[in-house]
Amino acid sequence: MSFREKSAWISVLSMSGIYGFYFWSVIHSRSKGGGFHFGGLLGTIIALVVLQVVLTVAVAIFSPREAKAPRDERDKLIELRAMRVAYAGLATSVALACFFGAFNPPIVFNTNALLFILVTAEIMRSACQIVQYRRGE
């Protein structure tokens, strides 16, 4: 497994876990009447960055040669394809948000819903990279 694929796995697992916990907390706090907490989001982002840095450094320690190697043409192509898939998902979600916003009364997407769309697109991007690396394309 290449360093780039390991990085994609780190991204998918850490984002799924940490943002999954964040959105689970948001849903539970909302059922109790709680609103949007910037502190909760900030803590989530810090936890995500710390976890990703620690895991990436750990992987780099065990395979230093691969970690130092620059991205080659196949890595860049895989990134571009994954970005295209993620962009399609993001654009579709934003278009749907605009569609629902045109209702009367409008269904307005709040901050957490928009964050969910962004996080999902990012997870899609990394997942798409993993699929391509697994298929050996």
Next chain:
Amino acid sequence: MGAIHNEIRRLRFEHGEMTQQQLAEKINLTRQTVNAIEQGKYSPSLEAAFRISAVFGKPLESVFHYSNDE
């Protein structure tokens, strides 16, 4: 649809059992990419194809072949 086949595996063997990693380092690609090229799962750029051919000292058409399956 056409497919690109190559002789990289054989040429590596003929060049002192060169490993995929050694070839990858000579042409600035990763070992995984060399493996994908060798298995025909990834078609390299023209520049990479020329670099691979240069490593083995062979013309491009001796290393890569295109077959139209249609």
